[in-house]
Amino acid sequence: MTHLDARPPLFVISGPSGAGKGTALRFLTERSLLRRVPTYTTREPREHETPGVDYNFVTEGEFFRLHDEGVIFEYTRTYAAGYYGSPKCLLTGDDPDALLVELDPSGLVRVRTASQRRVIGIFVTTSSEEELRHRLLLRGQGGEAAQRLRIRTDQLTWAWVYDYVLVNDDRECFFDDLEIVVRAELIKNEGARRMLDLKTESNPTLQEGD
Numbered sequence: 486m487t488h489l490d491a492r493p494p495l496f497v498i499s500g501p502s503g504a505g506k507g508t509a510l511r512f513l514t515e516r517s518l519l520r521r522v523p524t525y526t527t528r529e530p531r532e533h534e535t536p537g538v539d540y541n542f543v544t545e546g547e548f549f550r551l552h553d554e555g556v557i558f559e560y561t562r563t564y565a566a567g568y569y570g571s572p573k574c575l576l577t578g579d580d581p582d583a584l585l586v587e588l589d590p591s592g593l594v595r596v597r598t599a600s601q602r603r604v605i606g607i608f609v610t611t612s613s614e615e616e617l618r619h620r621l622l623l624r625g626q627g628g629e630a631a632q633r634l635r636i637r638t639d640q641l642t643w644a645w646v647y648d649y650v651l652v653n654d655d656r657e658c659f660f661d662d663l664e665i666v667v668r669a670e671l672i673k674n675e676g677a678r679r680m681l682d683l684k685t686e687s688n689p690t691l692q693e694g695d
């Protein structure tokens with residue numbers, strides 16, 4: 486949709502394993518373009534990940550307690566039996582900041598249906614499966630590559646429900662594309678907010694004969 490919308494934006498990043506979702510999240514937060522919302526997971530932290538920043542790492546018991554309490558409003562299970570859950574704050578629009586989150590495609594659809602925010606979906610992928618395989622091997626995940634790549638095929642079908650598909654073959658081009666998309670969407674939101682403010686200011690209206 487192209488019309489103006491003043492609701493605070495929520496950017497959702499998805500894509501196959503190794504495509505560059507984490508790379509995109511780091512780039513956007515380091516540039517202070519967006520504030521990342523950490524989701525909940527029961528998997529172990531990776532070496533470069535900071536608890537509370539990248540994810541809230543919790544035990545399976547804590548995960549389901551948070552779900553029962555409504556703190557986690559939807560969840561999914563991926564690859565090696567890890568649970569990933571979305572915090573309820575993604576649904577509320579009280580915080581005017583633009584937010585960023587990584588979700589799987591079903592998470593995007595649920596958030597889009599239920600959130601008070603304007604949800605912008607960005608699907609990240611590579612041109613070739615070979616490139617993904619290569620990255621997973623470099624990251625020491627060669628053993629899981631077949632399973633992760635199988636899921637890639639399903640995920641590509643989901644790309645159609647996103648607002649943008651960005652190809653991450655060349656890192657610098659990818660960063661340029663990301664920044665263009667995010668800045669354009671932020672400008673769009675800012676414009677809508679200004680229009681709302683104009684309408685609510687006590688502007689003297691034009692009188693007949695002016």
Ligand SMILES: Nc1ncnc2c1ncn2[C@@H]1O[C@H](COP(=O)(O)OP(=O)(O)OP(=O)(O)O)[C@@H](O)[C@H]1O
Nearest residue numbers: 501502503504505506507508620624653654655656
């Ligand atoms: N354009 C690129 N060229 C080469 N390597 C890249 C590029 N973008 C990211 N990488 C590397 O590929 C690997 C996977 O990237 P990243 O962790 O961002 O993917 P991901 O989509 O978050 O994967 P996962 O879902 O498995 O966590 C990382 O080692 C990253 O440094």
